[in-house]
Amino acid sequence: MSLTKREVENVAHLARLEITEGEIERVVENLSSIIDFVDQLRGADTGDVLPMAHPLDMSQRLRTDEVSESDQRKRFQANTSAVEAGLYLVPKVIE
Amino acid sequence: MEWETVIGLEIHAQLNTLSKIFSGASTAYGAEPNSQACLVDLGYPGQLPVLNAQAVAKAVKFGLATGSKVARRSVFARKNYFYPDLPKGYQISQFELPIVETGKLEVVLEDGSIKIVGLTRAHLEEDAGKSLHEDFAGMTGIDLNRAGTPLLEIVSEPEMYNAKEAVAYMKTIHTLVRYLDISDGNMAEGSFRCDANVSVRPKGSDKLGTRSEIKNLNSFRFVERAINFEVERQIDILESGGKVVQETRLYDSVKDETRSMRSKEEANDYRYFPDPDLLPVVLEESYIEDIAKTLPELPGQKRKRFIDEHGLSAYDAGVLTASRELGDYYEHVVERLGSDPKLAANWVSGELAGALNKAGLDITESVVGPEALADMLGRIVDNTISGKIAKDVFEAMWSGEGTADEIIEARGLKQITDSSAIEAVIDQVMEANPGQLADYRSGKDKLFGFFVGQVMKATQGKANPAQVNDVLRKKLAG
Numbered sequence: 001m002s003l004t005k006r007e008v009e010n011v012a013h014l015a016r017l018e019i020t021e022g023e024i025e026r027v028v029e030n031l032s033s034i035i036d037f038v039d040q041l042r043g044a045d046t047g048d049v050l051p052m053a054h055p056l057d058m059s060q061r062l063r064t065d066e067v068s069e070s071d072q073r074k075r076f077q078a079n080t081s082a083v084e085a086g087l088y089l090v091p092k093v094i095e
Numbered sequence: 096m097e098w099e100t101v102i103g104l105e106i107h108a109q110l111n112t113l114s115k116i117f118s119g120a121s122t123a124y125g126a127e128p129n130s131q132a133c134l135v136d137l138g139y140p141g142q143l144p145v146l147n148a149q150a151v152a153k154a155v156k157f158g159l160a161t162g163s164k165v166a167r168r169s170v171f172a173r174k175n176y177f178y179p180d181l182p183k184g185y186q187i188s189q190f191e192l193p194i195v196e197t198g199k200l201e202v203v204l205e206d207g208s209i210k211i212v213g214l215t216r217a218h219l220e221e222d223a224g225k226s227l228h229e230d231f232a233g234m235t236g237i238d239l240n241r242a243g244t245p246l247l248e249i250v251s252e253p254e255m256y257n258a259k260e261a262v263a264y265m266k267t268i269h270t271l272v273r274y275l276d277i278s279d280g281n282m283a284e285g286s287f288r289c290d291a292n293v294s295v296r297p298k299g300s301d302k303l304g305t306r307s308e309i310k311n312l313n314s315f316r317f318v319e320r321a322i323n324f325e326v327e328r329q330i331d332i333l334e335s336g337g338k339v340v341q342e343t344r345l346y347d348s349v350k351d352e353t354r355s356m357r358s359k360e361e362a363n364d365y366r367y368f369p370d371p372d373l374l375p376v377v378l379e380e381s382y383i384e385d386i387a388k389t390l391p392e393l394p395g396q397k398r399k400r401f402i403d404e405h406g407l408s409a410y411d412a413g414v415l416t417a418s419r420e421l422g423d424y425y426e427h428v429v430e431r432l433g434s435d436p437k438l439a440a441n442w443v444s445g446e447l448a449g450a451l452n453k454a455g456l457d458i459t460e461s462v463v464g465p466e467a468l469a470d471m472l473g474r475i476v477d478n479t480i481s482g483k484i485a486k487d488v489f490e491a492m493w494s495g496e497g498t499a500d501e502i503i504e505a506r507g508l509k510q511i512t513d514s515s516a517i518e519a520v521i522d523q524v525m526e527a528n529p530g531q532l533a534d535y536r537s538g539k540d541k542l543f544g545f546f547v548g549q550v551m552k553a554t555q556g557k558a559n560p561a562q563v564n565d566v567l568r569k570k571l572a573g
Contacts, residue, residue: 060373
């Protein structure tokens with residue numbers, strides 16, 4: 001098993017995923033087998049290979065710097081449950 | 096034990112583009128909350144970011160101006176964390192392959208000496224929105240207008256050894272980004288802010304101590320005070336046998352202290368990976384060359400030119416190159432005046448700066464333009480008025496009484512350079528003060544100043560001071 005239960009719990013926490021006690025063992029097992037599979041790639045000699053940042057062999061097109069969006073706040077905020085003074089309200093977060 | 100402080104800064108400069116880095120929403124400051132947050136900025140599913148050409152060009156400009164390596168290929172990555180001012184759940188940033196790497200910056204320190212600070216990198220990323228915690232019972236209000244505003248994060252090497260050096264470095268970057276016109280540098284609006292990484296170590300040690308990171312410092316004064324507080328705090332911990340914890344801290348300007356912001360268990364673990372929504376940014380040689388051609392004269396170059404060609408002191412040259420506009424103003428004055436750059440420098444950084452300061456105006460809003468000031472200085476140079484009278488003329492110009500010549504004429508301020516007229520005044524003064532004259536002649540040299548004062552008073556300050564000195568000395572000698 002390449003991953004520990006603790007590592008999986010930590011990653012789940014960072015991703016805000018809730019994994020129950022009953023599920024955790026299966027998740028550890030599944031993720032470990034994926035990691036092990038990918039690990040086989042380490043065997044290949046990639047010394048001369050440029051790391052691939054994207055599956056398409058193309059470069060980014062750039063957009064002209066101009067304002068093309070208009071104010072649609074009303075429409076967007078119709079999708080949310082709490083709005084006040086134009087602000088989206090969320091449960092209090094404070095560091 | 097003697098301690099050494101080590102500081103590295105991460106400066107966030109908002110790039111002054113019209114639209115956001117990945118969307119066509121406006122970046123204008125101060126709009127109604129969320130009126131400039133489009134679907135891309137709100138992180139709606141199915142939206143794709145498209146990179147703003149100007150954001151790239153401005154980052155390249157910075158790279159070229161600092162002699163950095165401009166990457167021919169750079170990659171955007173996702174920095175993953177959850178916070179409501181970042182609706183996607185990740186910030187698009189650059190990680191392994193930033194657009195700008197390894198540069199150097201000449202920083203002029205307070206004593207005029209020059210320090211070279213290494214730049215580790217500068218990368219493009221998007222700003223987050225703003226959270227407002229105060230006004231909503233139990234809730235936080237989120238304004239996403241700022242979300243997606245382009246940022247250039249400029250990371251220095253840990254090569255500054257006290258708070259003043261860090262501030263000097265930050266000011267140098269601040270001046271540079273405004274010269275390059277890549278950021279408005281407005282600190283009050285948050286366009287220019289920094290995080291300071293601070294650690295201490297025993298003097299002479301070459302191993303870095305454990306650092307803390309002070310977040311979101313938005314004034315030069317706060318940077319200095321926060322670092323000084325943090326250094327004291329860390330030394331206190333170490334001297335009492337404790338250990339500094341690596342953590343993020345916040346500076347409280349009211350209490351003038353830093354305090355812990357994130358606990359250790361939430362230690363940053365951003366799980367960066369290349370953003371599949373964006374392709375690598377590839378820059379052609381010709382593109383970079385074209386941008387290089389648009390670079391203005393940089394503050395360091397201008398400073399050297401003012402010292403070498405105008406004969407200014409390092410201090411004056413530093414003051415006059417603090418902004419591109421101030422340097423331009425000064426050069427306009429010199430150009431029109433055609434001589435005496437030092438006189439021009441003194442007036443621009445002295446009387447003019449004082450008047451601007453008092454009126455709360457920027458150099459570009461000056462009531463007295465460079466031509467008008469140059470014409471007035473011309474009257475000092477050709478001996479029409481003395482430097483002292485010039486201050487009154489300037490004040491009158493500032494309050495809109497007309498050109499220098501008009502004011503000199505209307506107020507009869509023309510300097511008396513006719514030596515027979517000056518001699519006549521001196522004779523009167525000597526006659527009116529026989530006691531002082533006798534004292535002077537019996538050895539009280541200090542009374543010379545008294546006589547100068549009397550002559551100037553009698554001529555309402557209009558007598559040419561050099562001439563007065565000359566003639567007076569001869570006459571008093573008897």
